[in-house]
Amino acid sequence: MxxxxxxxxxxxxxxxxxxxxxxxxxxxxxxxxxxxxxxxxxxxxxxxxxxxxxxxxxxxxxxxxxxxxxxxxxxxxxxxxxLEVTLPDHVATGCRSLDCALFGGIPKDYAVILTSTSCDERELLIKRFLEVGAQKGQVTFYVTTKSSGVDFLPKEYESDFYLFICNPQVNRMIESLPHVFKSSGVDNLTDISIAVASASRKLTASPKESRRACIEIISDVLLQHHAVSTRRWLSGLITDLKSKGFTTLAVMNPQMHSQEEVQAILGLFEGEINIYDRKAEEGRRRFLRVTKMHDQRYLKSEFLLEEESFMTRQNVK
Structure with a gap:
């Protein structure tokens, strides 16, 4: 044969x-x-x-x-x-591979961490997670050190998208807008928490739509404040966001930190998603795998990440 x-x-x-x-x-x-x-x-x-x-x-x-x-x-x-299998009370991420693995998306109100080195697939997943939320009319928080790739969102979705930028050059990066909060860096974690809490307190008590948040500054905070302070700050931030009905996607580069620091952070989250690269028949390719999701069904197989893995804007319902 x-x-x-x-x-x-x-x-x-x-x-x-x-x-x-x-x-x-x-x-x-x-x-x-x-x-x-x-x-x-x-x-x-x-x-x-x-x-x-x-x-x-x-x-x-x-x-x-x-x-x-x-x-x-x-x-x-x-x-x-x-057939499409979509469980209720799941928040679509905009990445079809990930939504397939999670039967519809991240479980509502969960705090999940994405571990990945810096790569195009990681940036695209973050962008799609934010973009899908804004397009669906969901209040969306983004805590980051940069605005590239999403700087159009505060203008296009000014009533739902909130951008928190922590960077010494923040005033050169983006203009001042009602829902753009500027910080000179990650030196003062209390100021960041106050900005997020202040914005969330102004939201309605009972949202009609799911809310989502992306925290992309974990590695920056961990490098400067180390495990104990970072864990304390992050635990409080996650708790505050959950109390306001947010589903949270955090992002960390595990190769920037010691194994002990990485484990101290991973333990705060109910779910963990990993993007990694390995050798395949076509050469080195990047894959996605869900490695943890407490009390939830999910597919444990790995998914090859390609351009078609990410839904276009027209696909969002």
């Missing part, structure tokens, strides 16, 4: 396969797998699709007999129905 052609319907991706096989386009190369007379072999594949609907799998199996002649057969088509 040399190969199985047309193994992937359009829009599907191969997630798992036997170790002796390799995928070339939509063809599964069997590398000369030998079968005896009337022999059979099970080929178990795991496929993934982000597109709902009914799809027909029409594989063509190609073999070479003892005389070197090529033979082929086409089994009966297999119809696969793809």
């Amino acid at each position: 040399t190969k199985i052609e047309r193994i992937l319907p359009q829009g599907f991706r191969l997630v798992a396969k036997p170790s002796h096989c390799s995928l070339e386009g939509t063809c599964l190369e069997m590398k000369g797998r030998k079968l005896g007379p009337l022999g059979t072999e099970d080929v178990k594949l795991v496929l993934r699709s982000f597109t709902q609907g009914r799809f027909a799998m029409k594989p063509r199996i190609v073999c070479v007999d003892g005389a070197g002649s090529e033979l082929s057969c086409e089994p009966e088509p297999l119809v696969v129905e793809v």
